[in-house]
Amino acid sequence: MTVSYNLDVSSASIFSFLRLQLRWNGSIWKYLLKELIFFVSAFFVVSFIYRSELFIAPETRKIWDNFAALFDQTMEFIPLTFMLGFFVTIIVRRWNDIFANLGWVDNTALTVANYIRGTDERTRMIRRNVIRYMVLTQVLVFRDISLQVRRRFPTLESIVAAGFMLEHEKEAFYNVPLKYSKYFLPIQWSSGLLFEARSEGKIAADLLMNEIGKHIIEFRKGLALLSNYDWVPIPLAYPQVVFLAVRSYFVMALIARQSVLLDGKPPEQASLLYHFVPFLMSILQFIFVVGWMKVAESMINPLGEDDDDFECNFLLDRNLAVGLAIVDDCYNQIPAIEKDMFWC
């Protein structure tokens, strides 16, 4: 389910900021909740150990303080924000590419409706099948790259049941012996139908047939790109390094942020309140840095199951319904040609 919030930010005011923060679905709060609770709890546990006389003698606490100071001095060795910044930029670019190639049948459907002429049953079936085969290809590709769709269509039978495929088409699909994926097959049926329609004179010219063919190929290219992106993700080592860096940083923070030190020494005027500052700042840093990382984690596989991931199943249903509406229900339904209001 994608999360839309454009109306909340239609102007850049303080209220739009608040409205934005109070969303739940897809929000940073939802992503962070579990880990934040875990981090805060761990912080309190370590704090308790650090401050309780039961566990730690005052001298030991001094050692801990030095320990913390050492950590603090060296934690900047981990180039957190830099790695995240560059990594997120790369992830966002990839996310954009995937989004731009999800595949919409509208262009093909409009061309099919306009160029394959006829209202007899056979012509209507041809038009409908051209579109249905395209959506079927999309179903087949999405099954292999999106968990949502895989769950909905665990087998070819379930695709038949949902009406994206007919029984005899399933047979034809099974009958092609090939050890590689057969995404191309429904697309080939689709273009084959064009040739059929052309030889029966339903399409008036080669040029027009070719134009529809181009749209189909365009659609296929988008799906091929999705499929290739799934085949070759960003090298595993990159997210591993980044995600590990973030997590190990905060594990060390649990130890390093217990002591209250000003330039390496405890402040002169003792006050319990001081302990609040490293705690608060660690929590905030956790929210911002881990939150930033969560953005990357949720975008790295946009066809997955996060709140923000693309709604693949919706897209499939929509493509079939709108495609069929265009090529069949709305075929040749132009309103009467009349003068418009500005005629003179």
Place this chain on the structure above:
Amino acid sequence: MTVSYNLDVSSASIFSFLRLQLRWNGSIWKYLLKELIFFVSAFFVVSFIYRSELFIAPETRKIWDNFAALFDQTMEFIPLTFMLGFFVTIIVRRWNDIFANLGWVDNTALTVANYIRGTDERTRMIRRNVIRYMVLTQVLVFRDISLQVRRRFPTLESIVAAGFMLEHEKEAFYNVPLKYSKYFLPIQWSSGLLFEARSEGKIAADLLMNEIGKHIIEFRKGLALLSNYDWVPIPLAYPQVVFLAVRSYFVMALIARQSVLLDGKPPEQASLLYHFVPFLMSILQFIFVVGWMKVAESMINPLGEDDDDFECNFLLDRNLAVGLAIVDDCYNQIPAIEKDMFWC
């Protein structure tokens, strides 16, 4: 309303800098005013509490100072500028994409005017309707993604009233039963008219009809992209993290920037003037950082209602007027072919 300032920066001089700063509409001053006043007021209130003997005893103030020093030491945990820098870059790219796909009918109109020949009423109506249907699609899409346009056209009736749609077209629109958005319908009418014109011989060849069709599809693609960008914004968590980071930073600054400390200690020579420095620098930092963030906030939804947002309503009116002028008023109005000045 977009804000143009190119003439102010036609050369890189100090005056162009001043002219640029003195603009009001769309300026950083206008965006910041409210929050800046709020921040300054809050700063003064906290300053008063901090310095008045009524509220705080000198020892307490020492504690506050330590508190402030602790905050100062840890506020760099929040990677403000880094997050903003990368975020703004991503937002700007998206803003550019949206801007490049707003949709202009000129190319289609020019092709229509050149390829659909005839001066009889029916031909003129066809030419005009092809264009009007395209702008109508734009109206329908913009209504769903831009508050400005939604406000102008709350209902289909208001679109009819404005002349973008005729009464019987509205009926036809309502009569298509489909639970998905029907943006495609006027586009389909538009392409259908091309086929009509072709069969009546008003277009001389399939190739020419196809060429106009391509322009219409191109136009539709742009609108589809706008619509998709509205459907799938940048994952909510990203702006949340960034905007929250900025705001919480300045809340803490209110406390941390009250004390005047040089390397953690008050300066030796007391002077009230000192208090001016952290105040001034905090204000400046607020202006630059929050200002930078405002740039992002105002660009994140470029079809919204900020000063800088695209003028969608202007675009719709312009598209219809210019489109009709091209396909009708200026149809076949080529000046007499004469020798130019450089003829020899």
Place this chain on the structure above:
Amino acid sequence: MTVSYNLDVSSASIFSFLRLQLRWNGSIWKYLLKELIFFVSAFFVVSFIYRSELFIAPETRKIWDNFAALFDQTMEFIPLTFMLGFFVTIIVRRWNDIFANLGWVDNTALTVANYIRGTDERTRMIRRNVIRYMVLTQVLVFRDISLQVRRRFPTLESIVAAGFMLEHEKEAFYNVPLKYSKYFLPIQWSSGLLFEARSEGKIAADLLMNEIGKHIIEFRKGLALLSNYDWVPIPLAYPQVVFLAVRSYFVMALIARQSVLLDGKPPEQASLLYHFVPFLMSILQFIFVVGWMKVAESMINPLGEDDDDFECNFLLDRNLAVGLAIVDDCYNQIPAIEKDMFWC
């Protein structure tokens, strides 16, 4: 006037560095000169005030020193380089887009010369006019977005005088009543001439006419993009924030960089020479940071009047001359077909 320096950097040696630095036109020195002189003068004035016993007593100087130290400590609040880095990147991308769409008629002219056949006067006039109308559109667009061109062509009459437009074309232009800009008109004439040529048999096929038409549309698209970029600049607030940040930084530097402090204290061994260091470093910082900003300022409106800005007037003249040469003077002037040196 664009500034070319490629020969100076044909190899990466120390001499190429020196040659590069010694250029004047379009150089950082020319851009910076005035402001640098101003900054240095201001620095000396403030230095004089700071060091002269007349104005400031030694105790006051101590306060100033603390003041300076405070500033120094907080001046990093202004994320100068970060903002500049990201801003310049965005500006450069836009500058590139504008540059890539300035509009060259060569492709159209070559196609026109090859596809509109005939050496009679009328055919020649048609070919010439197609090109002239394209350049005329460019003139009209450039007038509205470039000060250079506006200054050269303050009125339509001046365009007629320069030969880009004929008198009766100007009338035709005036006669179209439309409150929006009429850039499309000469382009429409241009495509109209294609249709004319086609019906008179000067173009052999619809396909060829359509091909020329595509080139014209391509040219128009580039100009439309320029015009849109002028209509919707980068949101005003962005350059405002960046330019203001840079300038206010250096105003504060005037005060903060007077004192010579090592870790907040004056160095033990007094020497007047010390004062040279903060001065020199401030000057260098000014040159680099303000210089970097000047790059952005000069690129933000590449059609303006800086040394580096695109030479729009040159482009217009060149386009007309080369375009006419291609379609007329060089029409059908193929050298005799002979065997080349490698024939065997």
Place this chain on the structure above:
Amino acid sequence: MTVSYNLDVSSASIFSFLRLQLRWNGSIWKYLLKELIFFVSAFFVVSFIYRSELFIAPETRKIWDNFAALFDQTMEFIPLTFMLGFFVTIIVRRWNDIFANLGWVDNTALTVANYIRGTDERTRMIRRNVIRYMVLTQVLVFRDISLQVRRRFPTLESIVAAGFMLEHEKEAFYNVPLKYSKYFLPIQWSSGLLFEARSEGKIAADLLMNEIGKHIIEFRKGLALLSNYDWVPIPLAYPQVVFLAVRSYFVMALIARQSVLLDGKPPEQASLLYHFVPFLMSILQFIFVVGWMKVAESMINPLGEDDDDFECNFLLDRNLAVGLAIVDDCYNQIPAIEKDMFWC
């Protein structure tokens, strides 16, 4: 072998993080293992020298400490993360380009199957050869740019043996005397076959022949780009600088990170535990920084032999098998045209 991990990151949870870290192939652990062991061993050896009384007298150790402090102070001179960040971004862009141009025959095959009609042996051979020649070009190009493929096909004979080329084609290939690479030859055969098929009437129109030709050219362009990227890599000096910077940084870290210093002095409370901090942090820094660099190293030549590199041999086999299946086995095998489930 590419490494796929999309299912592991289908949602942004803590488990997906762990699953990601536990992968071995293509993982940061596999890339780093050897160097990490080497670095840790070297660290221990230097530690032993530093701490053992045998080698170093206490006064000498003080000198070492100062030495380390000096190094620590100056190691930030090496702009490690900055260089890596920008370098990785450039490498990733190039990697993306290469990936997008690997070359898939599907589009051409679909067009060939639809536009070259006939089921006689000659027509089938033509269709099959068009595809095979395309894959053959790919084999020839990949041999010169990918070690994997070169190893599989050390000679033209081995290509013949694998069935990508026939004996008499190999002769024809050898017979063309040209000192430049002859990648173009099989592509030329491929397009030549189109002309053949057209003149024999197997392709119905020039337009359709031209369409197939365009797909072949498109395929060739991708391969040409790969070949050019191999010819002109990113200037050698860039990876040299970056990789050397990273490595020399960690050589110095071996010396600098032995001493335990808090603000340049040993901590007051002695504890052997302290030594653990600089050790741990150096290891972590090594993992993250060298790991980041390894990402770049493994992406700089994506056709090489790392775990993450593209599986060129798989692609060649797949292209031939799928291509032949499309143009021959599945030629004209459209399922019977029937009514779909949503027919009404």
Place this chain on the structure above:
Amino acid sequence: MTVSYNLDVSSASIFSFLRLQLRWNGSIWKYLLKELIFFVSAFFVVSFIYRSELFIAPETRKIWDNFAALFDQTMEFIPLTFMLGFFVTIIVRRWNDIFANLGWVDNTALTVANYIRGTDERTRMIRRNVIRYMVLTQVLVFRDISLQVRRRFPTLESIVAAGFMLEHEKEAFYNVPLKYSKYFLPIQWSSGLLFEARSEGKIAADLLMNEIGKHIIEFRKGLALLSNYDWVPIPLAYPQVVFLAVRSYFVMALIARQSVLLDGKPPEQASLLYHFVPFLMSILQFIFVVGWMKVAESMINPLGEDDDDFECNFLLDRNLAVGLAIVDDCYNQIPAIEKDMFWC
């Protein structure tokens, strides 16, 4: 001469690192050698002055130390790495664009060979000349933008001598009176030949002629882009600022890095070894930062004469030879059509 090193980095191992560092041509070592020797010598000279009792009394040395400390404190004012990072990114993008548009005739040649039919001398001459004229354009453009090519072809006569142009073509070229560059002329001849071939029936259809024409225009566009990039480089001020910043930084480093200071004071335990640290680190910083800058310097004019620059002359020869081979020697040389190994 481009420098290829892909085989050295086919896997990401420690050996690939060493192999990479040991290259000489195009390496960072070759670029840096002179300046590095100069910098080291200068460092030693200044060191000698600093440490010798002859020149400087101990008190003066103290002043120098303070001086150095002051410099050290302020040298971070120069945002070296930031400027370099962003600058290099921009340069690399431009370098990529230039590289992608160098111009290869293969696509045109393949289309020419397939669409212009005939084996008589005249047809062969036409095919050969179409290609030769394209390469001739490339020669003319490269002469004006690449020193290598300019040196090879100082005059049109030398082009004739090399066989890219015939004597009577040179005359024709001279005879066109135009004060702008005449790059378009050979391209126009080239397209003119297409029309010739079409009217003589050597090309079967307008569509096919048009297709070749499109490839020629595509080729021309690439060359026009190169030529425009040469006309409008990145604004001079940008490289000036960046290169100056780097160089002035290291001039100051000569003074600032002589003193051995730990937190502003000399280390307690004297040792001559200490001097080694600032020396080594300055050298390393010089290598990395100046090396990074050299990458930019060598890429800023990729048609220049650095080791890494594109081999323009090779490309010209290759284009002519391969182009002629395709359109003439290999014309219609399709191997006999036989069954492949996988036939069944």
